[in-house]
Amino acid sequence: MRQALQSIGVLTLGLMVGLGSICVGAAAQEATPKSEQGESAESVTQIKLSEAQVKGYIAAQPEMAAIFPKLEKAGDNPNPELEAEVDGIAKKHGFADFNELNEVATTISIVMAGFDSDTGEFTEPREALKKELQEVKADSSIPPDEKKQLIEELTQDIKTTPALAHRENVELVKAHREAIEKALQ
Numbered sequence: 001m002r003q004a005l006q007s008i009g010v011l012t013l014g015l016m017v018g019l020g021s022i023c024v025g026a027a028a029q030e031a032t033p034k035s036e037q038g039e040s041a042e043s044v045t046q047i048k049l050s051e052a053q054v055k056g057y058i059a060a061q062p063e064m065a066a067i068f069p070k071l072e073k074a075g076d077n078p079n080p081e082l083e084a085e086v087d088g089i090a091k092k093h094g095f096a097d098f099n100e101l102n103e104v105a106t107t108i109s110i111v112m113a114g115f116d117s118d119t120g121e122f123t124e125p126r127e128a129l130k131k132e133l134q135e136v137k138a139d140s141s142i143p144p145d146e147k148k149q150l151i152e153e154l155t156q157d158i159k160t161t162p163a164l165a166h167r168e169n170v171e172l173v174k175a176h177r178e179a180i181e182k183a184l185q
Contacts, residue, residue, distance in 0.1 A: 047166070054172060113125040
């Protein structure tokens with residue numbers, strides 16, 4: 001579970017922060033999670049997903065992955081051409097703009113973080129982290145320094161992991177889970 005949360009979190013934050021840094025004004029503010037802006041994870045925008053949005057997200061991944069090196073290079077310097085390219089990719093795959101694609105990516109990532117990689121069962125991500133925190137605290141086989149670090153990381157993850165806003169997204173994402181995982185590789 002922890003590996004899934006970390007990999008999904010890294011992918012989502014990489015996408016949002018990388019792409020968000022090229023957007024200007026309010027668009028950049030919307031593309032960055034509220035938890036990154038000093039507000040609670042509850043402020044992260046989650047939407048009720050449609051089949052078309054999930055399929056569009058999957059289809060957009062190869063192009064988004066290809067443009068990521070340009071986004072990293074651009075950093076915090078807004079680039080209208082790169083911004084237009086990102087919006088163009090989003091529009092090509094059925095989204096109004098990058099911000100809509102970003103909301104879909106965020107929502108999918110939150111749901112994906114709740115799937116157990118072995119069983120495929122879904123658990124609310126924050127609840128899974130709380131359970132893992134209790135297990136780490138009770139595990140006497142973990143060296144003290146490592147245990148302290150794990151406890152700090154899990155505590156921070158619990159604070160920044162939003163609760164699932166739309167339970168109906170679980171079945172939709174579950175139906176496309178393999179394709180999503182493959183697209184993100």
